[in-house]
Amino acid sequence: MSAGGESSRERILGRVARAAASRGRLSHPGALATPAAADPVSGFVKCFTSSGGEVVQADRGRPANEWLTGFLQALEPGVVGVAVGPEVPAGLRPRLPDVAAAHAGAGISVAWGAVSESGSLILPSTGTRAVQLLPPVHVVWVPEGRVFARMEDALRELLHGLPAAVGLHSGPSKSADIGRTVVTGVHGPGRCMVVFI
Amino acid sequence: MIRDYAARSREIIRDEPGVREAVTGATIAFDEKRRKGYAEVDADAWRRWAEGVKNHTLTHLDHYLTEAEARLRANGAQVHWAADAAEAREIVIGLATRRAVASVVKGKSMVTEEIDLNPALEEAGIEVIETDLGEYVLQLLEEPPSHILGPALHKSLRQVQDLFAERLNTAPDGDPDTLARAAREVLRNAFIDADMGITGANFLVAETGTVALIENEGNIRLTTSLPRVHVAVVGIEKLLPRMTDLAGFLQLTARAATGQPIGCFVSLIQGPAAEPGDDGPEEVHVVLVDNGRTDVLAHEHAWEALRCVRCGACLNACPVYRQTGGHAYGHVYSGPIGSVLDPGLLGLHDAMPLPFASSLCGACEDACPVRIPIPELLLEWRREAQDEGLTPWKERAALAGLASVATQPGLYRLAGRIGSRLGARGAARALPMLGEWARDRALPKPSPRTFRQLWREGIE
Structure with a gap:
């Protein structure tokens, strides 16, 4: 509380209102019209891969979980234990031992959706954040029909059931803070891989 | 001064x-x-749009601050108001001490630098660890950031090699990859051990109470996800009306900063973990800071x-x-x-x-x-x-002198004649303020006759 018993909240809001009243209230310019890609999936692939993300084709002749198991084991270094988000259905879970995210070779998630214009994956907190962040490799299943052309479209849709937190992942973790050289996997996953379903 | x-x-x-x-x-x-x-992109149109949205927001800031507060509370987050830096520090330290917080991890934040939060936390016996790689380097060096985006961009690779060799036992010629890995190891443990994560905010969306944070490393995602308490310190000017506005600002800010379509990681935080399966913080606090902004x-x-x-x-x-x-x-x-x-x-x-x-x-x-x-x-x-x-008084005197010479034709003629005899360099050196200006400059040789003389004689 500041002098005179007026709370900081009242003081700040009062000063803001006085400044606004003396200036006149300006109107909102409406929506920003950004062009929508005709083919959102290929737009997403282009943008996501140019930021260092990887898009992997699953072998559709085999069950998805079998294919993923082989794929993870063949990575360098081969994945032994995995951390899998609770949103991942049985058919998409690799047949590898579940371990804590901090010790897993890979994290497996299903995206709520993706955005073409920015090459972003939309990952709700219900998918457990540790799975999305701690393992060095993050493999994300993306339903092909859930790729939105524009960020605005995706966020508008998300408003209908907004979880406590949402992460937009648009490539691997990177930094150029040391000697202006880009290094990956600084804090989050060094490899971020998308598989369309 | x-x-x-x-x-x-x-x-x-x-x-x-x-x-x-x-x-x-x-x-x-x-x-x-x-x-x-x-x-x-059509950057001119994007920038005009962003200017319009911000002008609208700033002239309706009382409305949007109140809306954001109500929404955050409905989401289960707690909102605090700080009139100045001292009050903001007091709020954060109060939160930390009441929850017996021993260590804090931080995401890069200009506003927490502005309010001098780290020294205050340390004084209260709380360990503070900066987790942005550049900020971590500077924390080891006890230096403030030099740039909003690349806080340590004034440091060479050699300087970081020497620092990490001494503090983290890396090889003296370690490449950036090796150095980053060494820092990652230290910081990974810090994330897991920390009781509280402190960040700033790039934006606060009134409609949803969303604290939006843009980054490339993932340290802010971890800071806001792993510790049991998250505190976001937010300047009151960071408001945006709606999520659809945020869609444009996330992309424009990234393009302006690094040319990327968007940061590698964006965190959109509405409140504490609520749903089963969500491993996020039990408490989310938003500290709204004025500290001179209402004066501006x-x-x-x-x-x-x-x-x-x-x-x-x-x-x-x-x-x-x-x-x-x-x-x-x-x-x-x-x-x-x-x-x-x-x-x-x-x-x-x-x-x-x-x-x-x-x-x-x-x-x-x-x-x-x-x-x-x-x-x-x-x-x-x-x-x-x-x-x-x-x-400076010399500058005021020089400008007053110039004004009086320029408004009196007789004086102006006299000054012109003196100037052309002395040469511009000599004249400049003889005058206050201009002397300093002329010291490091090569000046052209003045014409032996003034413009007025040439005009009278008919300019060829």
């Missing part, structure tokens, strides 16, 4: 020549990426500087900033935006002579994603400084 920008600049250029080289190289690279990022908002001209999204584009474009980096400016906000914001936040007297630390070339305004008229605002602060008698 509490700082001596000119003396600090001279010292940096003379004693630390590597700073100029590193800052110039890094900012030119950032600026090129920004140009490329703008060229991929009330200023007839300077309020436009509150549109700033802290992308660093104006620093990267500025030929003056490139010579010294941020430390010469003496305040957390440096470069062109600092030179217009600091007089508003600190008071003009305390920010002098920053409005003069510019050549007024206009590159900053062209780069700014929210079209802040920085050169115009610099001139406005200079006018105010002149009116308040804050400029």
